[in-house]
Amino acid sequence: MRTMSLAAMLIASPVALAAAAPAFAQATDPVFTGPRVEGILGYDHVGAGSSVDNDNGRDDQSIGGLLYGIGAGYDVAVGGALVGIEGEITGSTAKSDRRDYSADFGFGRVKQGRDLYIGARAGILATPETLIYAKGGYTNARLNVLAGSTSQTTDTDFDLDGWRVGAGVERAVGPNSYAKVEYRYSNYQRGQVDYVNGATSSRFDVDTDRHQVVASYGFRF
Secondary structure (H helix, E strand, O other): OHHHHHHHHHHHHHHHHHHHOHHHOOOOOHHHOEEEEEEEEEEEEEEEOOOOOOOOOOOOOEEEEEEEEEEEEEEEEEOOEEEEEEEEEEEEOOEOOOOOOOOHHHOOOEEEEEEEEEEEEEEEEEEOOEEEEEEEEEEEEEEEEEOOOOOOEEEEEEEEEEEEEEEEEEEEEEOOEEEEEEEEEEEEEEEEEEOOOOOEOOOEEEEEEEEEEEEEEEEEO
């Protein structure tokens, strides 16, 4: 319930701001519209889901590290608001760092692998050069299983399906470039195992949380 309330607040925030500030109902500056690409860098934290309460066991662990990747999107002005679609692919340095075997939040010793995201965002102008927005969509993350040494991975992975919500501020740097800061929360609820021989397990329930704080720099065309 707590995470769903967070999602509702993040998605509703641009609408509430627009209702409270009619002055925002102006044509969105073209600097925020059109196709865009960006580089992404930030902090990544992955752990047991919010429904897990295990104070003394190894199942309530987490991993953290550096998030990096690239993203792309397309934005259009609709009345006084901006709406768009976007996608990204990221990697992460987050991994288990203990030598002894432990059941890190239910997956064993793992390293955060690639993450795929596709979704939508909507925002309004706080100033002619500043956009405030909320976002949401689908995310698929991979956890690479670590071998006997935490510096090596096996060919076995966990693939996790979930949803993501977030909010951020984007600032126009020039006529064709921008910088932004963003917080994102993801929750993964279904997973499967990809085995060394290419086989996959049946899908099963998981509850894995992910928190990210990122900065991006990009260009529009």
